[in-house]
Structures are given as structure tokens and as C-alpha cells.
Amino acid sequence: MDPITNPYAPGAGSQPPELAGRNDVLERTRITLARVKQGRPAKSFMLVGLRGVGKTVLLNRIQEIAEEAGYRAALVETPEGKSLPEVLLPSLRRILLQLDSKEKVNEVVKRSLMVLKGFANTLKITVGEVEIGLGIDPAHGVADSGDLEADLPDLLEAVGRAAKARDTAVALIIDEVQYVAEAEFSALIMAVHRISQKQLPVVVIGAGLPQLVGLAGKSKSYAERLFDYPQIGALAPTDAQAALIEPARREGVLYEPDAVDEAVRVTNGYPYFLQEWGYHSWNAAIHSPITRNDVAQATQTALASLDESFFRVRFDRLTPREKAYLFAMAGLGSGPHRSGDIASRLNVAVESIAPVRSSLIKKGMVFSPAHGDTAFTVPMFDEYLARQQHLKP
Ligand SMILES: Nc1ncnc2c1ncn2[C@@H]1O[C@H](COP(=O)(O)OP(=O)(O)O)[C@@H](O)[C@H]1O
Ligand SMILES: [Mg+2]
Incomplete structure (x- = not known):
């Protein structure tokens, strides 16, 4: 069928045409965000799962939900070999500058920008030095000790105070958490602990591979108190079916029932594979409905394509x-x-x-x-x- 109207979206972080089977996580997100915004205690979470199960896609959706709920939200990814502060600072700076409205000068927000500058100077990180530099001196004695476990809590506390002063909340959403160094993860946990103690409107939500659970090290007991680790896995059979059927149906295309069964069977319900099989089955089919034969043909091309990209990259x-x-x-x-x-x-x-x-x-x-x-x-x-x-x- 026409590849131009092919609705499926195989690819890392590609928004799926149907976000199937994730209502629990999304509902939990809404509750957590609402509670944090009201200054109520809430256990945050880090999504844990294998590659290709849809963690990044969920974080993107969570960012949208946060913004709809009136949050300032930042979604960052921690690539291998880059420090967490380096990754977080540009977003925190952007959020603080947004809070620093020109008409209504707010001393708390100004002060937070000074803290951010002191933090960045201490770590010798340059984040838009020019823009932060304008009329802002680094704060002294806060977030500038050089010890990340003391400084990151200071910094997030300052961000939380700024958000509160502006009657809003901040969501920091972090992808690929497994690449965060242990000491930095520990500092992040301490920062989240501080925020929750002070009941400031900041929430940290993360996602990563299963090894992220072991990163907490000596801050393990805090991590367990502050975070849940919901497992994101393959889709249940009915959700996997919906992930294939719904996008096609919206284009006026049907599947023969045993075609769907075959696709769900070979993909084991893994989201990335479902997109790949949906995509190739669509292209293999001459017309609606998509048959079991089309799916069998797709198995050849989908595997070849996965072997060249998804499996091969790393x-x-x-x-x-x-x-x-x-x-x-x-x-x-x-x-x-x-x-x-x-x-x-x-x-x-x-x-x-x-x-x-x-x-x-x-x-x-x-x-x-x-x-x-x-x-x-x-x-x-x-x-x-x-x-x-x-x-x-
Ligand atoms: N709930 C879902 N239903 C259908 N497809 C999904 C779902 N979640 C993710 N996908 C698809 O799976 C692929 C991988 O998603 P991604 O978020 O990159 O996974 P991860 O970050 O866990 O490696 C993408 O092609 C995406 O469109
Ligand atoms: Mg991902």
C-alpha cells in the first residue's frame, strides 16, 4: 500500500501513532504532578525497561502532561561521558530566565539565577555565560562548595523557591539515567530529598535501563523512599493488537485476525518491533485487509532493517x-x-x-x-x- 500514508513510526524516540497500554503510567504521572504542585508529598518514579519498550516516548508524553498542568518542564538526556550538571544546567537556566519576567522583578528568582551562576562557575561549566552574565553576580556560599552532593541540593532548592515565588512548578525529566555517574546520581537523590523535605514544587522523573536501579549505592535508602521504579515492558497481547490495528484503521485499512496474531507473536509485543512490523506489513500489502502472508513477508524486511539499525548501533x-x-x-x-x-x-x-x-x-x-x-x-x-x-x- 501507499508508503506515503504508512502510519507506523519505527525509530528511537519516534512518537507512535497509538500509545498503547500505558494508561497506568500516565495516570500515575498526573497524580504525582498534581500532588507536587500542591506541595503534597509524592513519590516520584524512574521508568525502568529494556531498549525499545517506549521509555523515551513516555517521557515525551510526560513532559507534555507536565506543561498542560502548568509546569515548566525540561527533558534532558544523559549521554555517555557527559556530566549530569552539564546536561541539566542549560535547561535550569532557561527555566529560571523564563521565570525572571521583566515586568515583575522577583528577588527570589534573581537570587536563584545568582545561585545557578555560582554553581556553574564552581564546576567551570559555561552555560550561556553572556546571558546569565548580564547584571547577575554569582551567589557566594550556596551551591559553590565544589561538592556536588551539597551543591546540587542547594541549586534545586533555589530553583524550587523561584518556581514557588512565581506560583508555578518545575519538572526535570531525565532520559538514559543509567549513564549518570554514581556520585552524580547520589547527588541527584540528595537534591530530590531536599526538595521533598522543603515541600518545594519540583519533581524529577527519569527513565533508563535496568542497571539504573543499582546506581543509588550509598543513597539507596533515600532512593527507595523517594522513587518507585515502574517496569516498562512488552505490551500485553490486546494492547499489542491495538498498537497495530488502530493506526491502520484510522487510514481505512484492516488486518485479517490471523495477520495481527502472527505480528504479535513474532514481535513478542515489544513496541519497537510492533512499529517495525506494522510499517513493513503495510508496505508489503497490496490492499486492505493486511494478510498473514503480508506479515510473513514483512518479517524478512523488518528483521533486515532492525539488523541494520536498532540491533547494530551499539x-x-x-x-x-x-x-x-x-x-x-x-x-x-x-x-x-x-x-x-x-x-x-x-x-x-x-x-x-x-x-x-x-x-x-x-x-x-x-x-x-x-x-x-x-x-x-x-x-x-x-x-x-x-x-x-x-x-x-
Ligand atoms: N506504547 C506504545 N505503543 C506502540 N508503540 C510504541 C509504544 N511505545 C513506544 N512505541 C514505539 O517503540 C519504539 C521505541 O520507543 P522508545 O521510546 O524509543 O523506546 P526506549 O526509549 O524504551 O528505547 C518507537 O518506534 C515508538 O514509536
Ligand atoms: Mg530511549
């Missing part, structure tokens, strides 16, 4: 030893796998490959669902590697 950045580790895991099946089993498949001692496992966890390729177990962070990655024997180091 694999290319691994060292030969890391690749060998993953091939050994894949050889054992979908997992999770015991470290001992992976080691024996590689014919080496467990201790000798522990560093490789750690670096794979840091790079977001695998995680540890239970002590001594290792699993892929990408669904069906074992099958991908089975198809890619030529990439074996």
Missing part, C-alpha cells in the same frame, strides 16, 4: 572481547545466563572476564537481573547475534 562500538562475551551469551540462548556458564563457553575463568562484564553493563548492553546473572538489555539480541556470525571476533 554493537559496532564494542571491543572484540566485549563482542566475544555477547556471542558467548547468545550461544546459550535468550538468557539470563550465569557468569560461570558464559565463562566456560569462552573457555576462561570467571574472574578473568568480570571486567568485560562490567564494561558491558556500563555501556548499557547487558544488565544483572539477579546476583551472578547476566541478560541482554536489547530484546531478542541473542537471535540477532545468531544471524550475525560473520561479526564474531
Whole structure:
């Protein structure tokens, strides 16, 4: 059928034509935001799930919901190798400048900008130096000790006071939290703790791979008190069906029932795969309804396309030893796998490959669902590697 009207949206962070099966999270978001805005205690949350389950898409939706609820919201992503303050500062600066309205000068907002400047100076981060610089001196003695666990709470408290002075609230939404360094995550937890103690209208919502849960380290007990970690996973069968059927129906296109069943079966209900199968089934079909045969044909093209993009992107950045580790895991099946089993498949001692496992966890390729177990962070990655024997180091 006409590829121009193809409604499906495979791609990292691509807004799906139908956001299926996520009402619980969205409802929880609305409640949390409303409570925080009213200065009531609320447990915030970090969405936890494998790659391609729809975490980024949810965070985008959460940002919209926050803005609809009258929040100033910022959505940031923590890329590998960039510090959390560097990532947060430009957004915090933008929010404070928005609060700093020219007509109604507010001393609390001014003061927050000074705190932000002191914080940035201390960390030697330049964020729009020129704009913050105009008439604003850095504050002294607040958020400028050089110890992030003291300074980030000071900074978020200042932001919270500014928001409160302007009768609004601030949502900081952070994606790919698993790449935040442990010390920075700990500082973030302390900052959220401070805000909640002072009942300031600031909420931090995050998302990331399962390893983010282990980041809390020594601030673990705070983290557990302040955050829930809702699991975002594959869609339940009826939601997976809706994710395929609804977008087509809006274009006047139907599916044969066994075509949908087949697509849900091969994708296991994983959102990214559903988009990919929907997209390729649409293009394979000559006319409505989309048949089981069209889906079977799509399986070929969808897999080829996933192998070139979704599966491949991060694999290319691994060292030969890391690749060998993953091939050994894949050889054992979908997992999770015991470290001992992976080691024996590689014919080496467990201790000798522990560093490789750690670096794979840091790079977001695998995680540890239970002590001594290792699993892929990408669904069906074992099958991908089975198809890619030529990439074996
Ligand atoms: N609830 C959903 N229903 C249907 N498709 C979805 C849903 N959530 C995400 N998707 C699709 O899945 C793909 C991956 O979404 P993304 O948010 O990038 O996942 P993640 O951030 O967890 O890796 C995108 O193509 C998106 O359109
Ligand atoms: Mg994402």
C-alpha cells in the first residue's frame, strides 16, 4: 500500500501513532504532578525497561502532561561521558530566565539565577555565560562548595523557591539515567530529598535501563523512599493488537485476525518491533485487509532493517572481547545466563572476564537481573547475534 500514508513510526524516540497500554503510567504521572504542585508529598518514579519498550516516548508524553498542568518542564538526556550538571544546567537556566519576567522583578528568582551562576562557575561549566552574565553576580556560599552532593541540593532548592515565588512548578525529566555517574546520581537523590523535605514544587522523573536501579549505592535508602521504579515492558497481547490495528484503521485499512496474531507473536509485543512490523506489513500489502502472508513477508524486511539499525548501533562500538562475551551469551540462548556458564563457553575463568562484564553493563548492553546473572538489555539480541556470525571476533 501507499508508503506515503504508512502510519507506523519505527525509530528511537519516534512518537507512535497509538500509545498503547500505558494508561497506568500516565495516570500515575498526573497524580504525582498534581500532588507536587500542591506541595503534597509524592513519590516520584524512574521508568525502568529494556531498549525499545517506549521509555523515551513516555517521557515525551510526560513532559507534555507536565506543561498542560502548568509546569515548566525540561527533558534532558544523559549521554555517555557527559556530566549530569552539564546536561541539566542549560535547561535550569532557561527555566529560571523564563521565570525572571521583566515586568515583575522577583528577588527570589534573581537570587536563584545568582545561585545557578555560582554553581556553574564552581564546576567551570559555561552555560550561556553572556546571558546569565548580564547584571547577575554569582551567589557566594550556596551551591559553590565544589561538592556536588551539597551543591546540587542547594541549586534545586533555589530553583524550587523561584518556581514557588512565581506560583508555578518545575519538572526535570531525565532520559538514559543509567549513564549518570554514581556520585552524580547520589547527588541527584540528595537534591530530590531536599526538595521533598522543603515541600518545594519540583519533581524529577527519569527513565533508563535496568542497571539504573543499582546506581543509588550509598543513597539507596533515600532512593527507595523517594522513587518507585515502574517496569516498562512488552505490551500485553490486546494492547499489542491495538498498537497495530488502530493506526491502520484510522487510514481505512484492516488486518485479517490471523495477520495481527502472527505480528504479535513474532514481535513478542515489544513496541519497537510492533512499529517495525506494522510499517513493513503495510508496505508489503497490496490492499486492505493486511494478510498473514503480508506479515510473513514483512518479517524478512523488518528483521533486515532492525539488523541494520536498532540491533547494530551499539554493537559496532564494542571491543572484540566485549563482542566475544555477547556471542558467548547468545550461544546459550535468550538468557539470563550465569557468569560461570558464559565463562566456560569462552573457555576462561570467571574472574578473568568480570571486567568485560562490567564494561558491558556500563555501556548499557547487558544488565544483572539477579546476583551472578547476566541478560541482554536489547530484546531478542541473542537471535540477532545468531544471524550475525560473520561479526564474531
Ligand atoms: N506504547 C506504545 N505503543 C506502540 N508503540 C510504541 C509504544 N511505545 C513506544 N512505541 C514505539 O517503540 C519504539 C521505541 O520507543 P522508545 O521510546 O524509543 O523506546 P526506549 O526509549 O524504551 O528505547 C518507537 O518506534 C515508538 O514509536
Ligand atoms: Mg530511549
